[in-house]
Structures are given as structure tokens and as C-alpha cells.
Amino acid sequence: MAEKLRIALAGLGTVGAGVIRLLAENGELISRRAGREISITAVSARDRGKDRGVDLSGYAWEDDMTLLAARDDVDVVVELVGGSDGPAVALARTALAGGKNLVTANKAMVAHHGLELAGLAEANGVSLRYEAAVAGGIPAIKGLGEGAAANRIERIYGILNGTCNYILSEMEATGRDFGDVLSEAQSLGYAEADPTFDIEGIDAAHKLAILAALAFGTKLDFAAVDVSGISRIRAADIGQARALGYVIRLIGLADCAADNGDRHLFQRVAPYLVPLRHPLAGVSGPTNAVVAEGNFSGRLLFEGAGAGDGPTASAVVADIIDIARGNVLPPFSLPVDTLQDSAPADPGNRRNRAYVRFMVADRPGVLAEITAAMRDAGVSIESFIQKGQEEDGDEPVLVAMVTHDGPEGSVTKALDLLQGSASLVEEPLVMRLLG
Amino acid sequence: MAEKLRIALAGLGTVGAGVIRLLAENGELISRRAGREISITAVSARDRGKDRGVDLSGYAWEDDMTLLAARDDVDVVVELVGGSDGPAVALARTALAGGKNLVTANKAMVAHHGLELAGLAEANGVSLRYEAAVAGGIPAIKGLGEGAAANRIERIYGILNGTCNYILSEMEATGRDFGDVLSEAQSLGYAEADPTFDIEGIDAAHKLAILAALAFGTKLDFAAVDVSGISRIRAADIGQARALGYVIRLIGLADCAADNGDRHLFQRVAPYLVPLRHPLAGVSGPTNAVVAEGNFSGRLLFEGAGAGDGPTASAVVADIIDIARGNVLPPFSLPVDTLQDSAPADPGNRRNRAYVRFMVADRPGVLAEITAAMRDAGVSIESFIQKGQEEDGDEPVLVAMVTHDGPEGSVTKALDLLQGSASLVEEPLVMRLLG
Ligand SMILES: NC(=O)c1ccc[n+]([C@@H]2O[C@H](COP(=O)([O-])OP(=O)(O)OC[C@H]3O[C@@H](n4cnc5c(N)ncnc54)[C@H](OP(=O)(O)O)[C@@H]3O)[C@@H](O)[C@H]2O)c1
Ligand SMILES: NC(=O)c1ccc[n+]([C@@H]2O[C@H](COP(=O)([O-])OP(=O)(O)OC[C@H]3O[C@@H](n4cnc5c(N)ncnc54)[C@H](OP(=O)(O)O)[C@@H]3O)[C@@H](O)[C@H]2O)c1
Numbered sequence: 001m002a003e004k005l006r007i008a009l010a011g012l013g014t015v016g017a018g019v020i021r022l023l024a025e026n027g028e029l030i031s032r033r034a035g036r037e038i039s040i041t042a043v044s045a046r047d048r049g050k051d052r053g054v055d056l057s058g059y060a061w062e063d064d065m066t067l068l069a070a071r072d073d074v075d076v077v078v079e080l081v082g083g084s085d086g087p088a089v090a091l092a093r094t095a096l097a098g099g100k101n102l103v104t105a106n107k108a109m110v111a112h113h114g115l116e117l118a119g120l121a122e123a124n125g126v127s128l129r130y131e132a133a134v135a136g137g138i139p140a141i142k143g144l145g146e147g148a149a150a151n152r153i154e155r156i157y158g159i160l161n162g163t164c165n166y167i168l169s170e171m172e173a174t175g176r177d178f179g180d181v182l183s184e185a186q187s188l189g190y191a192e193a194d195p196t197f198d199i200e201g202i203d204a205a206h207k208l209a210i211l212a213a214l215a216f217g218t219k220l221d222f223a224a225v226d227v228s229g230i231s232r233i234r235a236a237d238i239g240q241a242r243a244l245g246y247v248i249r250l251i252g253l254a255d256c257a258a259d260n261g262d263r264h265l266f267q268r269v270a271p272y273l274v275p276l277r278h279p280l281a282g283v284s285g286p287t288n289a290v291v292a293e294g295n296f297s298g299r300l301l302f303e304g305a306g307a308g309d310g311p312t313a314s315a316v317v318a319d320i321i322d323i324a325r326g327n328v329l330p331p332f333s334l335p336v337d338t339l340q341d342s343a344p345a346d347p348g349n350r351r352n353r354a355y356v357r358f359m360v361a362d363r364p365g366v367l368a369e370i371t372a373a374m375r376d377a378g379v380s381i382e383s384f385i386q387k388g389q390e391e392d393g394d395e396p397v398l399v400a401m402v403t404h405d406g407p408e409g410s411v412t413k414a415l416d417l418l419q420g421s422a423s424l425v426e427e428p429l430v431m432r433l434l435g
Numbered sequence: 436m437a438e439k440l441r442i443a444l445a446g447l448g449t450v451g452a453g454v455i456r457l458l459a460e461n462g463e464l465i466s467r468r469a470g471r472e473i474s475i476t477a478v479s480a481r482d483r484g485k486d487r488g489v490d491l492s493g494y495a496w497e498d499d500m501t502l503l504a505a506r507d508d509v510d511v512v513v514e515l516v517g518g519s520d521g522p523a524v525a526l527a528r529t530a531l532a533g534g535k536n537l538v539t540a541n542k543a544m545v546a547h548h549g550l551e552l553a554g555l556a557e558a559n560g561v562s563l564r565y566e567a568a569v570a571g572g573i574p575a576i577k578g579l580g581e582g583a584a585a586n587r588i589e590r591i592y593g594i595l596n597g598t599c600n601y602i603l604s605e606m607e608a609t610g611r612d613f614g615d616v617l618s619e620a621q622s623l624g625y626a627e628a629d630p631t632f633d634i635e636g637i638d639a640a641h642k643l644a645i646l647a648a649l650a651f652g653t654k655l656d657f658a659a660v661d662v663s664g665i666s667r668i669r670a671a672d673i674g675q676a677r678a679l680g681y682v683i684r685l686i687g688l689a690d691c692a693a694d695n696g697d698r699h700l701f702q703r704v705a706p707y708l709v710p711l712r713h714p715l716a717g718v719s720g721p722t723n724a725v726v727a728e729g730n731f732s733g734r735l736l737f738e739g740a741g742a743g744d745g746p747t748a749s750a751v752v753a754d755i756i757d758i759a760r761g762n763v764l765p766p767f768s769l770p771v772d773t774l775q776d777s778a779p780a781d782p783g784n785r786r787n788r789a790y791v792r793f794m795v796a797d798r799p800g801v802l803a804e805i806t807a808a809m810r811d812a813g814v815s816i817e818s819f820i821q822k823g824q825e826e827d828g829d830e831p832v833l834v835a836m837v838t839h840d841g842p843e844g845s846v847t848k849a850l851d852l853l854q855g856s857a858s859l860v861e862e863p864l865v866m867r868l869l870g
Pocket of ligand 1: 010011012013014015016044045046047048050065079080081082083087105106107108132133136306307308309312
């Protein structure tokens with residue numbers, strides 16, 4: 001057997017403690033699979049005294065986690081701290097620049113600094129691996145970067161945030177409203193005290209930008225992701241969608257068109273209506289799923305737990321095993337200096353069917369106003385649902401419609417025409433149908 | 436860039452021609468991903484004159500495909516001929532023994548000779564890769580052997596044969612009977628002229644035995660797979676299952692129990708009743724899916740096309756790219772001489788719910804006879820369906836029941852008690868419920 005592989009863990013929270021438990025419980029099997037022993041030599045976190053339910057007595061402790069990267073008895077630094085900037089990225093830079101392999105679960109950091117870190121890894125002949133950063137325990141990075149490597153990827157999409165998927169599934173199952181289900185999710189630990197990153201789609205956008213770079217060989221461009229979250233979805237939207245044969249899921253979706261050598265990268269995180277017969281419609285609760293459409297493979301789907309200590313640790317340790325086995329790849333599958341520039345694709349010409357929902361004052365002429373705007377913008381309406389209003393006439397009324405297939409720009413134009421209308425009591429909500 | 440990787444293709448049928456098309460169409464991208472050019476230097480098939488829709492003029496031709504393994508201008512031999520024995524295995528042995536990497540899509544060969552070939556590969560320091568042999572275009576071998584490598588696998592199961600899944604889905608969608616749908620599948624090219632390997636579960640058993648060795652670190656033991664096929668399933672069984680909230684799928688399933696160091700390997704291919712809410716219930720047509728349950732990852736699911744020239748070529752070329760990248764692993768994840776012996780698990784003690792269907796002569800006392808046998812064997816019946824008989828009293832009647840959870844041995848005993856009964860006009864059909 002080769003020499004043992006020595007690990008330093010930065011961060012001993014949910015994932016860090018999970019990694020320690022995993023290596024303790026499956027260690028013997030892992031060493032056999034990796035062809036060498038994998039052992040933790042040093043750890044760091046904020047609070048040395050905290051009880052983490054795992055025995056740390058065999059490991060050296062560093063108060064300053066950046067010092068993990070300087071230790072002679074460390075081959076791989078595992079960053080499980082989090083945050084797009086601050087100590088995590090300082091540690092990552094120091095480790096890679098110092099010739100140590102880096103494994104991370106930190107999607108925010110990879111989304112913001114992935115190219116720089118990949119450059120450091122390649123320049124220093126070490127690995128940067130981040131399987132756990134996207135879709136938790138699912139080997140989606142491996143599936144895409146290695147399993148589907150023979151393909152030109154035509155589209156990549158998936159359910160990338162377990163918190164949103166849990167909330168939407170609960171709303172669906174119980175008919176309750178967003179705020180109500182969110183509070184419950186927080187008390188159950190499925191949502192953070194500050195849920196913004198999850199429910200506004202930012203966490204999913206981090207993951208989508210990473211997947212897109214890997215799938216299309218383009219430079220990672222998180223800033224260009226078109227992001228909307230789920231906080232404006234009402235129970236009534238879910239009911240309407242259901243009646244039409246759809247469920248609502250927060251989907252991250254990307255594709256890339258080449259036009260005379262110019263690449264137009266489309267990246268969007270938004271709630272979509274997913275047809276009930278689509279495999280993503282059955283993905284409920286905190287489960288994640290990633291779909292890659294290759295030009296030879298056809299549709300590949302990877303599904304599993306999107307978060308949690310066990311699944312995330314499983315992905316982190318899979319990366320460590322790959323390093324132990326000597327499986328060294330450029331972090332984004334292609335050498336980072338060959339990743340291509342792209343411009344954000346203009347969504348206006350994309351063709352879609354869309355669900356458009358208005359909350360309107362219940363007074364004469366409202367429907368005529370909406371339908372006239374649709375007509376003037378060239379939007380053709382496939383079905384129209386006005387939800388009757390039960391009580392007195394002062395309550396706003398929900399009006400929803402599904403459009404025929406058409407350019408997104410037409411729907412935008414129709415909504416522009418309605419801008420400022422006194423009939424609309426809130427901003428209309430547009431959700432595309434997943435095709 | 437490293438030196439180019441030189442490929443010899445043995446077999447230029449569906450998959451072989453697909454590989455040539457794939458390398459032609461995606462070659463530039465693949466070379467960038469692999470870090471080196473991948474080029475075919477020599478090919479072989481039976482009939483040199485056959486038009487295969489691809490241009491072979493740039494490649495050397497060998498009439499005797501074993502000679503591909505002796506060529507100096509070949510680094511990887513790709514075996515796409517098929518057959519568990521004969522020329523394919525002769526080529527594989529010669530290639531590996533001669534220090535050439537081998538990529539194969541041949542599940543029959545790997546199921547029968549995988550251990551011997553893995554031993555040759557390891558002894559000669561080369562790769563043996565067989566991603567395309569299991570579940571077509573889905574990177575399930577990689578997902579299990581690398582993506583889930585940190586886990587003790589508790590169970591592995593899936594839909595491993597596209598022909599059977601197509602037939603069952605068609606029977607379900609149309610209410611037609613097995614023979615009818617099979618003939619149609621044959622005329623559409625979804626089933627072979629001799630469909631035995633597919634419909635009797637042997638092809639799925641080849642794949643299951645490979646997955647089991649990889650998942651549990653046991654010696655490949657194809658002969659121990661308990662196999663039944665789908666040819667006895669009637670339209671009425673599918674209807675009954677549906678009414679109970681299930682669909683019928685041919686499932687390959689394996690688990691491995693350790694008992695004082697003795698390993699009991701359970702491997703079964705059989706039609707199962709799959710609950711409608713289970714992700715495998717939505718897998719229809721020729722799609723395949725593999726589920727691995729890891730002790731940390733939880734349930735991982737990989738889904739995609741189980742066959743076809745494009746998907747299968749995608750998996751073959753993924754293996755070639757791995758070789759080009761230098762990702763060398765023991766073929767069964769662990770060194771072959773450390774794979775463990777196992778005894779076939781006794782299914783009698785496994786607990787299951789089961790669907791049991793009888794075709795009975797419609798005469799007094801039949802139900803009493805069946806229920807008495809069940810009672811005497813200790814089988815507790817959860818629901819009982821006697822399908823009324825429409826026409827005259829001479830037609831056999833279908834009687835089906837679902838048992839409560841209980842040992843398989845009890846159901847076997849009940850059927851033993853009924854053996855030879857004049858009331859039964861054919862052998863009863865037992866299908867377990869996937870739990
Ligand atoms: N949780 C999941 O299911 C999951 C899934 C996928 C990816 N991830 C990613 O994994 C990473 C870790 O997540 P987590 O859920 O494990 O977070 P967590 O439970 O909050 O743990 C964070 C750890 O980092 C330590 N830490 C924070 N700031 C530090 C500093 N300045 N110096 C040293 N240590 C510091 C904390 O120390 P103390 O314990 O001493 O406070 C704690 O041990 C994040 O990037 C996250 O996005 C998590
Ligand atoms: N088809 C799929 O979707 C699929 C999916 C997964 C795995 N596989 C596996 O892939 C392998 C190939 O399948 P396939 O569908 O491509 O089969 P195929 O279309 O029947 O092609 C077989 C090829 O092997 C050649 N061949 C047969 N015997 C030979 C011999 N003695 N010497 C030299 N060449 C010989 C044939 O030559 P001629 O063309 O000259 O007759 C033909 O080119 C099999 O192991 C199969 O199980 C297939």
C-alpha cells in the first residue's frame with residue numbers, strides 16, 4: 001500500500017463532524033478502496049471547547065485555520081467552514097499555493113473564486129475538488145465532468161436547493177402558504193434563521209454557475225445568473241399549476257449557444273412549472289436532482305440527498321478517495337486557461353410557455369385590460385383562469401393564465417404595458433413551463 | 436499535451452459504429468477534456484465489405500480481431516463484439532496479458548470472466564473498464580465505484596434491462612398481453628429476434644452480478660443470481676397491481692449480510708411490484724435506473740438510456756477518456772485478490788410482502804383450498820382479489836392476493852402444499868413488493 005494520505009479539516013460543524021464520523025465508521029473499507037490509509041492529522045474551528053459529539057483527541061488543533069495549510073503532516077486540506085470570502089478563501093489560496101490538495105463543500109466560494117482557485121491548483125499540480133458543493137451527496141460533478149465527458153452538453157438543469165424543494169413540496173402537500181411553511185421549516189432545521197440565500201435562489205445560483213462552467217467549458221460567471229426565488233409563490237399558484245397538470249419546483253437551468261464562435265450562456269434559477277410526468281416532478285422534500293442532456297448520452301439524471309451531514313460527508317470523502325487514488329483532473333474538466341468567455345444570453349428570444357399570475361382589484365374592465373395588453377404584445381393565451389372571489393368585493397382576486405409557446409420578450413412587453421395599472425395590486429408573477 | 440491515445444475497435448455493429456461517430460463528432464472537445472488526442476488506429480469485424488455508415492478508410496483493418504491486441508500502434512483495445520465466450524474473451528485476455536488497456540460493453544463476458552480479466556489487468560498494470568456493460572449510457576459503474584466510494588453499500592437495485600422495461604410499460608399503457616407486445620417490440624427493434632436473454636432476466640442478471648461485486652467487494656458470482664423473467668406476466672397482473680397502487684418492473688436487487696465474517700450475498704432478478712410514488716415507478720420505456728443505498732449517502736439514483744448506439748458509445752468513450760486522463764483503478768474498485776467469498780443468501784428468511792396469482796379452474800372449493808394452504812404455511816393475507824369470470828364456466832379464473840409482510844419461505848411452503856392440486860391450471864406466479 002502507498003503511504004497514508006493525511007487530511008486537515010477546517011470547520012467542524014455539520015459537515016466537518018460528519019466527515020469525522022464517516023472516516024471513523026467506514027475507515028477500514030475506505031482505506032481498502034483508496035489503496036492507502038486516509039487519516040486526519042489536524043483540525044480547526046472557532047471554538048476549541050465546543051462538544052461536537054466526536055473525539056478530537058487524536059488530532060492536532062490549530063486556532064488559526066490558515067496554519068493547517070502550512071503543516072508538514074498534511075496532504076489534503078478540507079475546507080468546511082463556508083462563506084464566499086473571509087477565512088475560507090484565505091485558507092484555500094494558501095493551501096493550493098503551497099502545493100496542498102483542496103477539497104471543499106463551499107459553493108459560495110467556488111462560485112465566486114473558482115477560476116482563481118482552479119488556476120492555483122493547476123499551477124501547483126494539485127487537486128481542487130468540490131463534489132459536495134453541488135447537490136450534496138449526489139456525485140453530480142463526477143457524473144458531469146467524467147461520466148458524461150464524451151458529450152457536448154446541450155442543457156443542464158435540476159433541483160439544486162433542498163430548502164426550497166422542501167418548502168414547495170410541503171405547500172403542495174398541505175395547501176399552506178409560503179410564510180407558514182417557511183417558519184415550520186426553520187423550526188425543524190430545514191431552513192436557516194436567515195433563509196435569504198436559499199429562498200431567493202442564491203444558493204441554487206452558486207451551484208448552477210459551477211455546473212454551467214463544467215458543462216459548457218465556459219468561464220464561471222455567477223454574476224450573470226438570472227435569479228428569482230420562491231417567496232412570492234402562493235398556495236393558490238400551486239393549486240392552479242396542479243389543476244393544469246404541473247408541480248412547481250425551483251429549477252436552475254443553463255444552456256450555451258455558439259454563434260460564430262461567440263458563446264451565449266443562459267443561466268437561470270427560477271420557479272418553473274414541471275409536468276407531472278417529468279422525473280423532476282416526483283422529486284420532493286429536501287431531495288436534489290441534476291439532469292444533463294448530452295448529444296450522445298441523451299438525458300442523464302442524478303438524484304439523491306441535497307444536504308445533511310451524512311450525504312455531504314459522503315461527497316467530501318469521495319473527493320478525498322479520488323485524490324488518494326491519484327485521479328487528478330483540471331477542476332473544471334478543461335484547463336482553466338482554455339475555458340471560454342461567454343456573454344449572457346438575451347432571454348427575450350427564448351421560446352417558452354409561461355404561467356402568468358396577477359392579483360387584481362375586482363372591478364369591471366380588469367380582464368379586458370390584461371387581455372388587451374397580452375394581445376398588443378403578441379402573447380397568445382392558451383388557458384385562462386380567474387379564481388372566483390369568495391367574500392366581499394374588496395379582496396384582490398387572483399387571475400392566472402398559461403400562454404402558448406412564444407418568445408419571453410413578448411410576455412415582458414405585455415407586463416411593461418400593464419406597468420402602473422391601478423388594477424394590479426401587486427407585481428405579476430411569471431413562471432415558465434419546463435419543456 | 437501528452438501523446439495521443441491510440442484505440443483499436445473490435446466490433447463495428449451498433450455500438451462500434453456509434454463510437455466512431457461519437458469520436459468524429461465530438462473529437463475536438465474530447466481531446467481537450469482528455470488532455471490528449473484520442474484516435475482510432477485499427478478496427479476489426481467479421482465482414483470487411485459491409486457498409487456501416489461510417490468511413491473506415493483511415494484505419495488499419497484486421498481480419499482476425501485478436502491481432503488488434505498485438506499491434507504496436509494500439510494503447511487501448513475496445514471490445515464491442517459481444518458474447519460471454521469465444522472471440523471476445525480471447526481478445527480481452529490477449530490484450531490485457533499483453534499490457535494493453537481494455538474497454539468493453541460486454542456484460543456477458545464481464546459477468547462470466549470478470550475476475551480473471553481483472554486479475555490480468557491488475558497484474559499487467561493496465562485498466563479494464565466496462566461502464567457501458569451496465570445500464571448503457573448511465574455512469575452507474577463510476578457512480579458506484581467512485582462517487583459512492585466512501586460508503587458501505589447497503590443495497591443496490593435497479594431497472595437493468597430496457598427491453599423488459601419497454602415491454603412492461605407498453606403492457607401497462609395499452610392493456611395488451613405479453614406476447615403481443617413482444618412481437619411488436621421485435622418488429623420495432625426494441626427486442627432481439629431471440630429475446631430469451633432479455634425477457635428471461637439473464638441480461639439483467641449479468642449486470643446485477645457486476646454491480647454486486649463492485650458494491651459489496653465480493654467475488655463476482657453470476658451463477659448465484661436467482662433469476663426470473665417477465666414472460667409469465669399477464670395484462671391482468673398489471674391491472675391488479677395498478678389497482679393496488681403499484682406498477683410491475685423487472686428489478687435486479689442485491690444486498691450482502693455479514694455474519695461472523697461470513698458473507699451472504701443475495702442477488703435476485705425478478706418482476707417486482709413497485710409503489711407508484713417510488714422513483715423507479717416513473718421509469719418507463721427503454722430507460723434504465725440504478726439505485727445505490729449507502730450508509731452515509733442515503734439513496735442515490737442514476738437514470739438514463741439503457742441502450743442504443745449513442746448512449747452506449749457515450750459510456751464507452753467516457754472509459755477511454757478516463758484511461759487517457761490516467762485514472763487507473765482496480766476494475767472492481769478493490770484489488771481482485773481482496774474480493775471476498777460469499778455464500779448465496781437463503782431467501783427463505785427474507786421478509787417481504789408478495790403478490791401471488793393463481794389461475795384456477797372455476798369450481799367450488801378452490802378458494803378454500805388456497806386459503807387453507809396459506810393459513811397452514813403461516814401466510815397472512817392482506818388483500819384478496821378474485822377476478823370475476825365473464826363468459827362460460829370453463830375458462831380458468833385469475834385469483835390474486837397480496838400477503839402481509841412475512842418470510843418468503845412461508846409463501847414457498849404454501850405453494851408446495853398446493854403443488855399438484857387439480858384446481859390450479861398453471862404454476863402460481865409470485866412477485867414481491869419493492870420495499
Ligand atoms: N450542511 C449541509 O448540509 C451542507 C451541504 C452542502 C454543502 N455545505 C457547505 O459546507 C460548508 C460547511 O457547512 P456546515 O453546514 O457544516 O456549516 P456549520 O455547521 O456552520 O459549520 C461551520 C464550521 O466552520 C467553523 N468556522 C466558522 N468560522 C470560522 C473561522 N473564522 N475560523 C475557524 N473556523 C470557523 C465553525 O466553527 P465552530 O463550530 O467552532 O463555530 C464550524 O465548525 C459550507 O460551505 C456549506 O455551504 C453544507
Ligand atoms: N446495442 C446496445 O444498445 C448495447 C448496449 C450496451 C451494451 N452492448 C454490448 O455491446 C456489445 C456489442 O453490441 P452491438 O449491439 O454493437 O452488437 P452488434 O451490432 O451485433 O455488433 C457486433 C459486432 O461484432 C462483430 N463480430 C461478431 N463476431 C465477430 C467475430 N468473430 N470476429 C470479428 N467481429 C465479430 C460484428 O461484425 P459484422 O458487423 O461484420 O457482422 C459486429 O460488427 C455487446 O457485448 C452488447 O452486449 C450493446
